[in-house]
Amino acid sequence: MAMAELGLKASYSKTHHRHLSLLSARCFPTKQRCAFGGLNNAHYYPTISSSLAPNQVQAQSVQSQEEVNSKHDDCFGVFCLTYDFKAEEETSSGKKLIKVAVSGAAGMISNHLLFKLASGEVFGPNQPIALKLLGSEKSFQALEGVAMELEDSLFPLLREVSIGIDPYEVFQDVEWALLIGARPRGPGMERADLLDINGKIFAEQGKALNAVASRNVKVIVVGNPCNTNALICLKNAPNIPGKNFHALTRLDENRAKCQLALKAGVFYDKVSNMTIWGNHSTTQVPDFLNARIDGLPVKDVIKDHRWLEEEFTEKVQKRGGVLIEKWGRSSAASTAVSIVDAIRSLTTPTPQGHWFSSAVYTNGNPYGIAEDIVFSMPCRSKGNGDYELVKDVVIDDYLRQRIIKTEDELLAEKRCVAHLIGEGSAICDLPGDTMLPGEM
Numbered sequence: 001m002a003m004a005e006l007g008l009k010a011s012y013s014k015t016h017h018r019h020l021s022l023l024s025a026r027c028f029p030t031k032q033r034c035a036f037g038g039l040n041n042a043h044y045y046p047t048i049s050s051s052l053a054p055n056q057v058q059a060q061s062v063q064s065q066e067e068v069n070s071k072h073d074d075c076f077g078v079f080c081l082t083y084d085f086k087a088e089e090e091t092s093s094g095k096k097l098i099k100v101a102v103s104g105a106a107g108m109i110s111n112h113l114l115f116k117l118a119s120g121e122v123f124g125p126n127q128p129i130a131l132k133l134l135g136s137e138k139s140f141q142a143l144e145g146v147a148m149e150l151e152d153s154l155f156p157l158l159r160e161v162s163i164g165i166d167p168y169e170v171f172q173d174v175e176w177a178l179l180i181g182a183r184p185r186g187p188g189m190e191r192a193d194l195l196d197i198n199g200k201i202f203a204e205q206g207k208a209l210n211a212v213a214s215r216n217v218k219v220i221v222v223g224n225p226c227n228t229n230a231l232i233c234l235k236n237a238p239n240i241p242g243k244n245f246h247a248l249t250r251l252d253e254n255r256a257k258c259q260l261a262l263k264a265g266v267f268y269d270k271v272s273n274m275t276i277w278g279n280h281s282t283t284q285v286p287d288f289l290n291a292r293i294d295g296l297p298v299k300d301v302i303k304d305h306r307w308l309e310e311e312f313t314e315k316v317q318k319r320g321g322v323l324i325e326k327w328g329r330s331s332a333a334s335t336a337v338s339i340v341d342a343i344r345s346l347t348t349p350t351p352q353g354h355w356f357s358s359a360v361y362t363n364g365n366p367y368g369i370a371e372d373i374v375f376s377m378p379c380r381s382k383g384n385g386d387y388e389l390v391k392d393v394v395i396d397d398y399l400r401q402r403i404i405k406t407e408d409e410l411l412a413e414k415r416c417v418a419h420l421i422g423e424g425s426a427i428c429d430l431p432g433d434t435m436l437p438g439e440m
């Protein structure tokens with residue numbers, strides 16, 4: 001996309017020293033640094049300024065590498081070159097820069113997701129974006145590499161990349177927080193240990209969001225066990241509406257649609273209204289009762305009901321594990337795609353009669369599911385970032401029985417993290433077969 005199409009306002013400024021010191025305060029303390037992506041290269045500057053009408057051009061800053069290096073000892077390489085845009089003037093569409101935080105930014109899922117976010121595929125082709133990447137001391141160099149690759153991609157919409165290890169800095173004013181970073185379960189590690197280790201990460205990140213993020217930040221928790229991590233996160237962020245927190249079950253929805261399409265011999269865009277109920281674990285319930293193929297109930301199209309009840313359900317529940325066996329690592333690309341789907345489902349109106357799955361906070365749900373947990377359910381959105389639950393779904397005995405099993409599992413996980421959600425001491429009595437989709 002050409003700069004002129006975006007109506008970028010760019011130019012030199014006498015005030016750039018003041019502006020830079022503001023940046024220093026925000027981006028350079030401890031291990032946080034800033035990169036301005038895509039358009040920040042000095043050699044782009046003449047093109048930018050000459051392509052704009054004089055009244056569009058305002059003074060800002062471009063600096064030589066030497067100039068910046070002499071001012072900031074902790075700045076290095078491409079991150080020292082700055083090309084600053086006034087946030088409120090960034091595109092002719094008048095869209096304000098959207099600030100998106102991504103944790104686990106040096107991990108595999110992020111390696112796919114960040115480039116989709118930066119390209120405009122997620123928030124739209126006229127939406128400038130700032131990416132705020134959260135990593136750890138250990139991954140800091142890798143984060144620098146990620147930021148450099150983002151720069152080298154020259155994405156016109158990517159205006160700012162910052163990297164850091166302190167969530168209180170990285171989450172400042174963010175409107176979306178995509179929480180991917182979490183410790184994987186290692187050999188011999190009990191699920192209770194995983195809940196505790198990862199739970200502590202999400203408790204801290206919840207507190208940080210509560211302190212510094214936009215009051216209407218939308219949070220999508222991906223790091224496993226994602227439902228309970230999301231519960232911990234929201235409980236530690238009392239000033240942010242519980243409704244703003246999601247745990248990702250969109251990958252499970254997509255996997256289920258794919259299996260139904262395969263069995264019915266149709267392309268997968270014919271499969272709709274696919275609810276995943278419950279936990280992102282092997283107790284999840286892919287709901288073929290309410291799903292549709294080409295607008296018809298699935299059971300009218302797929303007559304092999306035994307397959308639906310037994311094979312289909314298990315295939316979806318264990319898809320992650322089968323993939324790990326083949327690939328030697330867990331789904332990364334398709335998870336990134338499903339995060340994009342999840343965001344787009346919240347930012348574009350859901351077509352009439354359709355819905356999507358997301359694990360959300362149960363607080364007055366119409367299905368009789370226990371309150372105060374994060375449970376995957378059917379949702380619709382007007383496209384404003386918010387959602388409502390779908391009321392007209394049927395729950396038969398088969399479905400109810402399975403919903404109760406996944407609900408029991410989530411209630412047990414909740415008891416196991418009581419110490420992290422302000423509910424006293426933890427009592428960990430997890431059902432023996434509790435497993436992530438990636439565990440077999």
Ligand SMILES: NC(=O)C1=CN([C@@H]2O[C@H](COP(=O)(O)OP(=O)(O)OC[C@H]3O[C@@H](n4cnc5c(N)ncnc54)[C@H](OP(=O)(O)O)[C@@H]3O)[C@@H](O)[C@H]2O)C=CC1
Pocket residue numbers: 104105106107108109110134135136138139140180181182183184201221222223224225226247248249250251252280330331332335
């Ligand atoms: N909900 C879903 O549908 C799915 C969820 N997942 C989950 O997503 C998460 C990320 O997967 P993926 O990107 O493939 O994993 P990676 O291992 O590639 O990256 C995860 C990142 O998590 C961070 N991390 C690891 N250990 C710790 C720790 N002890 N404390 C804090 N952060 C840690 C690391 O970042 P750093 O060192 O920078 O902190 C690492 O870069 C996993 O929990 C996985 O189980 C995966 C697929 C589907």
Ligand SMILES: O=C([O-])CC(=O)C(=O)O
Pocket residue numbers: 224251319320321330331436437438439
């Ligand atoms: O268990 C894992 O880490 C992978 C996972 O969630 C999935 O593939 O659905």
